[in-house]
Amino acid sequence: MTNRARVTASLLLLAVVALGAGCGLVGWEWDTPMSTVQPKSDFGRMTHDIFMLISWTTLVIFIAVEAGLLYACFRFRDRPGAPIPKQIHGHTPLEISWTVAFAAILVIIGIPTIRVIFKTQEAPAATTLHVDVTGKQWWWDFQYPALKIHTANELHLPVGQTVAFYLHGPDVIHSFWVPQLGGKRDVVPARVNRIILTPEVPGEYLGQCAEYCGMSHANMRFRVFVHDKAGWEKWVAAQQAAPVEPKDDLAVKGKEVFSQSACVGCHTIDGVSAGVLGPNLTHFGSRTTMAAGIMKNTPENIARWIENPAHVKPGALMPTLGLRDEQIKAVTAYLQSLK
Amino acid sequence: MATQAAFMPGAKAQTATTGVWSWITTVDHKRIGILYGVSAFIFFLMGGIEALIMRAQLARPDNDLVSAQTFNELFTMHGTTMVFLAIMPLSSAFFNYMLPLQIGARDVAFPRLNALSYWIFLSGGLFINSSFLFGSAPDGGWFGYATLTTRQFSPGHHIDFWMLGLQILGIASMLAGFNFIVTIINMRAPGMTLMRMPVFVWMSLVVQFLVVLAFPAITVALILLMFDRFFGTLFYAPAAGADPLLWQHLFWIFGHPEVYILILPAMGIVSEVLPTFARKPLFGAPVVIYSGIMIGFFGFGVWSHHMFSVGMGPVADSAFSIATMLIAVPTGVKILNWISTLWGGTIRFTSALLFSLGFIAMFTMGGLSGVMHASPPVDLQQTDSYFVVAHFHYVLFGGSIFGIFSGFYYWWPKMTGRLLDEKLGKVHFWLMMIGFNMTFFPQHYLGLIGMPRRIYTYAADLNWGFWNLVSTIGAFIIALSILVFIINVIKTRRSGPVAGPDPWDARTLEWAIPSPPPVYNFATIPTVHGRDELWLQKHGDGHGGAPTPKPAPATAKDIAAIHMPPPSYWPILLALALTVMLSGLLISYVQLVVGGLLTLYCMFKFALEYHRPAQEAH
Numbered sequence: 040m041t042n043r044a045r046v047t048a049s050l051l052l053l054a055v056v057a058l059g060a061g062c063g064l065v066g067w068e069w070d071t072p073m074s075t076v077q078p079k080s081d082f083g084r085m086t087h088d089i090f091m092l093i094s095w096t097t098l099v100i101f102i103a104v105e106a107g108l109l110y111a112c113f114r115f116r117d118r119p120g121a122p123i124p125k126q127i128h129g130h131t132p133l134e135i136s137w138t139v140a141f142a143a144i145l146v147i148i149g150i151p152t153i154r155v156i157f158k159t160q161e162a163p164a165a166t167t168l169h170v171d172v173t174g175k176q177w178w179w180d181f182q183y184p185a186l187k188i189h190t191a192n193e194l195h196l197p198v199g200q201t202v203a204f205y206l207h208g209p210d211v212i213h214s215f216w217v218p219q220l221g222g223k224r225d226v227v228p229a230r231v232n233r234i235i236l237t238p239e240v241p242g243e244y245l246g247q248c249a250e251y252c253g254m255s256h257a258n259m260r261f262r263v264f265v266h267d268k269a270g271w272e273k274w275v276a277a278q279q280a281a282p283v284e285p286k287d288d289l290a291v292k293g294k295e296v297f298s299q300s301a302c303v304g305c306h307t308i309d310g311v312s313a314g315v316l317g318p319n320l321t322h323f324g325s326r327t328t329m330a331a332g333i334m335k336n337t338p339e340n341i342a343r344w345i346e347n348p349a350h351v352k353p354g355a356l357m358p359t360l361g362l363r364d365e366q367i368k369a370v371t372a373y374l375q376s377l378k
Numbered sequence: 379m380a381t382q383a384a385f386m387p388g389a390k391a392q393t394a395t396t397g398v399w400s401w402i403t404t405v406d407h408k409r410i411g412i413l414y415g416v417s418a419f420i421f422f423l424m425g426g427i428e429a430l431i432m433r434a435q436l437a438r439p440d441n442d443l444v445s446a447q448t449f450n451e452l453f454t455m456h457g458t459t460m461v462f463l464a465i466m467p468l469s470s471a472f473f474n475y476m477l478p479l480q481i482g483a484r485d486v487a488f489p490r491l492n493a494l495s496y497w498i499f500l501s502g503g504l505f506i507n508s509s510f511l512f513g514s515a516p517d518g519g520w521f522g523y524a525t526l527t528t529r530q531f532s533p534g535h536h537i538d539f540w541m542l543g544l545q546i547l548g549i550a551s552m553l554a555g556f557n558f559i560v561t562i563i564n565m566r567a568p569g570m571t572l573m574r575m576p577v578f579v580w581m582s583l584v585v586q587f588l589v590v591l592a593f594p595a596i597t598v599a600l601i602l603l604m605f606d607r608f609f610g611t612l613f614y615a616p617a618a619g620a621d622p623l624l625w626q627h628l629f630w631i632f633g634h635p636e637v638y639i640l641i642l643p644a645m646g647i648v649s650e651v652l653p654t655f656a657r658k659p660l661f662g663a664p665v666v667i668y669s670g671i672m673i674g675f676f677g678f679g680v681w682s683h684h685m686f687s688v689g690m691g692p693v694a695d696s697a698f699s700i701a702t703m704l705i706a707v708p709t710g711v712k713i714l715n716w717i718s719t720l721w722g723g724t725i726r727f728t729s730a731l732l733f734s735l736g737f738i739a740m741f742t743m744g745g746l747s748g749v750m751h752a753s754p755p756v757d758l759q760q761t762d763s764y765f766v767v768a769h770f771h772y773v774l775f776g777g778s779i780f781g782i783f784s785g786f787y788y789w790w791p792k793m794t795g796r797l798l799d800e801k802l803g804k805v806h807f808w809l810m811m812i813g814f815n816m817t818f819f820p821q822h823y824l825g826l827i828g829m830p831r832r833i834y835t836y837a838a839d840l841n842w843g844f845w846n847l848v849s850t851i852g853a854f855i856i857a858l859s860i861l862v863f864i865i866n867v868i869k870t871r872r873s874g875p876v877a878g879p880d881p882w883d884a885r886t887l888e889w890a891i892p893s894p895p896p897v898y899n900f901a902t903i904p905t906v907h908g909r910d911e912l913w914l915q916k917h918g919d920g921h922g923g924a925p926t927p928k929p930a931p932a933t934a935k936d937i938a939a940i941h942m943p944p945p946s947y948w949p950i951l952l953a954l955a956l957t958v959m960l961s962g963l964l965i966s967y968v969q970l971v972v973g974g975l976l977t978l979y980c981m982f983k984f985a986l987e988y989h990r991p992a993q994e995a996h
Contacts, residue, residue, distance in 0.1 A: 071828070071840060090750065090759070101746050115723050117724040134662050138711055142707055145703045221758070225687045229622065353447065
């Protein structure tokens with residue numbers, strides 16, 4: 040073995056080891072808030088099963104091909120004084136058999152794929168919970184027509200109940216994605232797309248727009264809360280109730296500012312205003328986050344937002360209202376009171 | 379065989395060979411190849427810098443190195459640059475330089491058209507990038523989905539620069555495509571049947587057909603968009619009854635063949651490099667060729683696998699899924715053929731070969747992750763996530779770029795007459811290999827734990843920070859490796875060892891002539907007996923057959939009688955006029971009209987440059 044060949048071989052080995060360590064799954068945390076490989080719904084599980092099937096199949100092929108490549112490089116390296124190798128042009132039976140082998144592997148992958156494609160796109164049953172999802176630049180609007188609930192950026196679902204999301208897009212194309220509950224589906228203007236799934240584990244899941252939709256695409260996030268039966272009923276009752284009348288002075292003042300300023304042009308608070316361009320704020324105070332899931336729902340964040348929305352979320356369509364500090368403080372108190 | 383060159387009057391082989399003017403007016407395919415290579419490499423560096431800035435921004439959560447708007451411009455321009463201004467024209471550099479040499483021709487079929495393609499390409503590239511100077515860099519993604527790119531959601535000139543620039547570039551690609559098809563079909567040396575063509579020529583031929591069939595689709599899409607943006611038509615306005623998926627279908631019926639336009643030339647390069655350094659013929663060459671044709675053909679039937687998430691319904695999903703999986707068959711076959719080429723050979727580990735080996739190793743990975751999202755349910759999780767970013771970088775960087783660098787190291791001595799430094803070449807290779815895997819392998823993981831593409835920022839509590847940092851460090855290692863390559867080029871440009879005509883003991887015709895080749899390429903046009911003609915001349919067929927005869931040496935008189943096309947300045951003027959016309963849409967309609975008239979004038983001058991009235995012709 041020449042010096043050069045030894046160096047080359049050891050470097051190749053090093054590369055394999057590095058790659059192996061890289062994908063060794065050591066230190067790779069899979070149970071993360073937006074993991075696609077920890078399915079928490081039937082839809083997610085079906086997808087994940089195929090993913091694992093293809094992963095193992097391709098991993099075997101990958102190892103075989105890379106090992107063959109490395110072995111050939113090592114075994115057939117040039118040695119000093121080596122004669123011209125035999126000029127082989129091909130081997131038809133060999134070539135036919137590996138072509139057939141590849142085709143056979145595809146059958147293994149293809150059949151379950153098609154089965155799941157049809158299974159996950161069946162028409163919804165009558166008992167399905169219907170949720171209308173509207174993706175807008177850059178936030179999410181959620182409506183439950185049967186329950187007469189209208190909310191934004193935070194979605195609540197009962198565990199074990201099949202849900203059909205109907206996706207509406209009034210502006211540009213977005214994509215509705217909650218990785219732990221399954222794959223994404225695009226929100227396409229002039230079409231109503233549908234995605235059906237049954238959440239199986241209660242919990243809080245993160246979602247995010249997955250189709251580039253302009254300036255603040257990165258800030259178009261949302262949350263999904265999957266409740267047990269009691270939690271779900273409690274949430275529904277709270278949302279169906281009329282908005283709370285503010286009690287303390289600051290919040291009362293805030294309601295006054297809200298109803299006399301440009302807020303009402305875009306936002307709905309039941310019984311106060313009927314704007315439709317921005318998120319429905321009827322029960323804003325009950326939400327954990329704001330501005331499409333990019334920050335916690337705290338008085339400081341609300342004030343920061345009202346002062347200059349585009350500063351918090353680049354390109355935000357809500358204008359700067361020019362409210363004075365004490366007015367902002369009042370509106371903040373009012374919004375927080377809307378539990 | 380009648381060539382355009384033969385009709386051109388009075389021109390001798392010797393024209394000016396130095397000075398800026400000689401480059402501006404050149405119609406020599408070799409010099410145009412070098413122009414393509416140098417321009418594309420500079421664009422490649424720009425696209426790389428854009429990538430580095432993005433990686434720096436993503437190195438940690440909630441970073442604010444660049445604004446959302448800047449980030450969106452960066453990923454749009456990175457994609458557009460790498461696809462249209464780097465990988466395609468880098469391949470074009472090899473088509474231009476090598477195709478005529480490999481088929482034993484003196485130039486391409488239409489030398490002035492070739493120059494025109496280059497100048498239009500350069501104008502288009504500069505036009506798109508000039509948007510940075512006006513603070514209006516494109517920001518709609520390289521895919522430019524309507525309705526986001528319509529005037530309503532993208533006011534300003536950002537999208538205009540992109541849309542007009544791509545139309546200019548499309549013209550260049552179409553012209554070059556037809557030129558190479560005619561060249562390959564008509565200008566092969568005697569004896570070079572189609573199945574005796576080197577595999578790089580074959581892959582190039584497939585690519586040119588893809589270009590001329592795929593670019594009209596995006597041109598239509600862009601013209602509709604242009605009409606929407608400038609003249610108020612409503613092709614992409616859902617409120618007026620349009621379906622925004624029209625854009626996606628038109629774009630991807632171009633966009634998927636485009637992927638093969640980017641990868642097949644590299645497959646051709648690898649198919650030249652492996653046999654040379656294993657000193658064996660390409661294993662199952664006909665199958666490799668048929669596989670290339672199959673890939674090109676199927677490439678037109680799979681575009682909707684980019685659209686599994688748009689809701690096409692189960693039947694369309696299934697059909698496009700199966701078609702996509704089928705492409706894995708010829709691709710896998712090729713990989714096994716390449717490994718079999720190495721099998722039983724005597725492999726010399728030159729830099730060129732290392733990059734080809736890197737191609738096989740990395741492209742295999744990109745191909746296999748491609749099989750994953752050929753399955754629509756899996757794709758619904760992976761599409762528009764970093765998993766896909768990892769996948770296509772394994773194909774386009776691990777594949778195309780590694781292949782192109784393999785071509786650089788392989789053909790550099792032919793183009794310059796000097797060898798690159800092998801030691802630096804290997805440093806370049808290993809740095810790039812390590813940097814590349816560090817950058818892109820963790821992105822598979824990031825995608826699987828839910829990181830979407832095209833986001834300029836992300837929250838800290840998602841576990842994405844660490845591997846993004848690793849990825850960023852990897853990107854800077856890639857940059858370092860490119861720096862090593864540049865140093866290698868500078869260092870050996872004047873003082874590198876002289877290559878001689880055939881430094882690698884290679885197999886095909888370009889190595890039968892001096893390095894760099896004379897302007898007329900072949901003093902005597904050779905007669906071809908097999909795919910590895912030069913090898914046959916040197917060593918025979920290895921099965922007892924005698925070496926095939928070398929072409930008879932040419933006398934000084936023969937060489938003096940060779941007619942070569944004279945230089946022309948109409949290509950660059952026509953390209954400029956075209957750019958003046960199209961940029962008029964952004965500035966004033968007066969300029970549009972003036973530019974249009976200039977374009978017409980230049981077209982006529984170009985067309986009639988060598989026209990002589992019948993009575994003058996003999």
